Amino acid sequence: MPAAEEEKEAEPVAGESAREESSPLAVASSTEAQTLRAEIIRVGRKLWERQYVDGNGGNISVRIGSRYVLCTPTLLSKGDLELADICLSDLEGKILAGERLCTSELLLHLEIYKANPRARAVVHCHPPYSTAFAITGSAPPNGLISEYEIFIGPAAVAPYETPGTQAFAETVLPYVQEHNTILLKNHGIVCWSDTVTHAEWLVEIMESCCKTYLIAKQLGQPLNFIPDNKIEEILALKRRMGLPDARFSHSPVPSSQPQGEIAGEMERLIGRVAARMALDDQD
Ligand SMILES: [Zn+2]
Numbered sequence: 001m002p003a004a005e006e007e008k009e010a011e012p013v014a015g016e017s018a019r020e021e022s023s024p025l026a027v028a029s030s031t032e033a034q035t036l037r038a039e040i041i042r043v044g045r046k047l048w049e050r051q052y053v054d055g056n057g058g059n060i061s062v063r064i065g066s067r068y069v070l071c072t073p074t075l076l077s078k079g080d081l082e083l084a085d086i087c088l089s090d091l092e093g094k095i096l097a098g099e100r101l102c103t104s105e106l107l108l109h110l111e112i113y114k115a116n117p118r119a120r121a122v123v124h125c126h127p128p129y130s131t132a133f134a135i136t137g138s139a140p141p142n143g144l145i146s147e148y149e150i151f152i153g154p155a156a157v158a159p160y161e162t163p164g165t166q167a168f169a170e171t172v173l174p175y176v177q178e179h180n181t182i183l184l185k186n187h188g189i190v191c192w193s194d195t196v197t198h199a200e201w202l203v204e205i206m207e208s209c210c211k212t213y214l215i216a217k218q219l220g221q222p223l224n225f226i227p228d229n230k231i232e233e234i235l236a237l238k239r240r241m242g243l244p245d246a247r248f249s250h251s252p253v254p255s256s257q258p259q260g261e262i263a264g265e266m267e268r269l270i271g272r273v274a275a276r277m278a279l280d281d282q283d
Helices: 003-009 015-021 024-028 031-049 106-115 128-136 146-151 166-170 196-218 228-241 246-250 264-282
Strands: 059-064 068-071 087-090 095-097 121-125 156-158 181-184 188-193
Touching (some): 024 095, 031 059, 059 106, 106 166, 146 228
Antiparallel strands (some): 059 121, 121 188
């Protein structure tokens, strides 16, 4: 439908309703869209500076309202993005605003959004240590690094398909409810979260875990695993924070909060999470 016709129907009302009823062009030029574009650009630079993307590889998207997605364009380095480069698409992949063609991996992002409404932002990239695991078809073991346990838990490994195809996009569907981080065999990684910034954090945490695990294995000493009862504490914390974890299906919800105080390590981790959230809010 032409934008002008839609705008005739849309009465400007406050908040979400106004955004839902606005024309694509009105959404694309909104203050919210500009703020999200700026966040995508910041995260794109982080990905490039951390060497998580190569050439024009990697892509970033974020939902705006229930009908639209802002996404990075194809054939641009994630280190060189500008506001005008970010495209607006609907959930079927139709580009509604923007000067460039959107990423060929938009299909992957859209499948995640359609399958899991909790996913509001998606980051896909090719960080070397995570991709090394993806080549082997395996994820690092659980129970070694607390940060990984809290924010990710078990990472899934999706089977290989040709990038850019619908078949590739659908490889993640069996995992996208219980896993916020999925290794893509012979390709890279995709993470979803509530914001673009938080989805990029998951990439950082996954990459750091893969790298640290490989270094630890070279030290020639036995690896110490976090005790099972402490993993249960982490799972309880994750439930309270609303983070997904594939282990929930094997770990019944406790009938009451654990008695006694949370261990010092958990207090420290909660403090770190809160501090990072606060820092993020100041960006
Ligand atoms: Zn890729």
